[in-house]
Amino acid sequence: xxxxxxxxxxxxxxxxxxxxxxxxxxxxxxxxxxxxxxxxxxxxxxxxxxxxxxxxxxxxxxxxxxxxxxxxxxxxxxxxxxxxxxxxxxxxxxxxxxxxxxxxxxxxxxxxx
Amino acid sequence: xxxxxxxxxxxxxxxxxxxxxxxxxxxxxxxxxxxxxxxxxxxxxxxxxxxxxxxxxxxxxxxxxxxxxxxxxxxxxxxxxxxxxxxxxxxxxxxxxxxxxxxxxxxxx
Numbered sequence: 001x002x003x004x005x006x007x008x009x010x011x012x013x014x015x016x017x018x019x020x021x022x023x024x025x026x027x028x029x030x031x032x033x034x035x036x037x038x039x040x041x042x043x044x045x046x047x048x049x050x051x052x053x054x055x056x057x058x059x060x061x062x063x064x065x066x067x068x069x070x071x072x073x074x075x076x077x078x079x080x081x082x083x084x085x086x087x088x089x090x091x092x093x094x095x096x097x098x099x100x101x102x103x104x105x106x107x108x109x110x111x112x113x
Numbered sequence: 114x115x116x117x118x119x120x121x122x123x124x125x126x127x128x129x130x131x132x133x134x135x136x137x138x139x140x141x142x143x144x145x146x147x148x149x150x151x152x153x154x155x156x157x158x159x160x161x162x163x164x165x166x167x168x169x170x171x172x173x174x175x176x177x178x179x180x181x182x183x184x185x186x187x188x189x190x191x192x193x194x195x196x197x198x199x200x201x202x203x204x205x206x207x208x209x210x211x212x213x214x215x216x217x218x219x220x221x222x
Contacts, residue, residue, distance in 0.1 A: 042212030
């Protein structure tokens with residue numbers, strides 16, 4: 001069991017570039033979510049999904065898109081990167097129902113210059 | 114009042130000491146709570162879930178005080194390896210979670 005995996009581990013983008021952060025889990029979890037973590041702030045929810053084909057916005061969704069075509073994968077797309085999106089991004093998953101504990105991936109450190 | 118509040122610390126304690134952190138929350142309807150541990154530049158990892166009055170796992174004890182709306186984490190016989198940031202997490206409904214900013218613990222030799 002790999003758990004929750006994320007790629008890439010590190011990424012540097014120029015302002016205006018787009019990219020996709022990948023997240024996959026092999027625990028057959030229905031619920032998946034994306035967070036960003038900034039210094040001095042708690043993790044903030046960007047988007048979440050309660051199953052394939054179902055996504056919803058979290059606290060800070062602007063500038064990000066998500067889709068969920070399979071149970072395993074939940075990619076996060078940055079449409080036009082801005083310096084304010086420099087952050088550490090974590091993907092998490094958990095079983096359906098809840099709210100139950102989440103399991104996190106190792107994170108992606110993104111710098112936008 | 115913030116939705117979830119934690120003392121950022123750092124709490125510097127000698128090895129073997131007992132240390133406790135509190136986390137206050139504003140949503141009186143919250144039924145479950147979580148403590149996560151986060152090492153520097155790593156992902157949060159679940160330490161304990163608290164679904165009723167409290168939970169105990171070895172040297173770690175979590176208590177819930179619904180009347181005063183706080184949860185606490187007690188660590189007994191602190192080890193150097195306990196040095197980390199401890200995050201308090203309070204669900205907001207079924208699908209959203211509010212994270213505290215974390216309390217930093219340093220256990221000193």
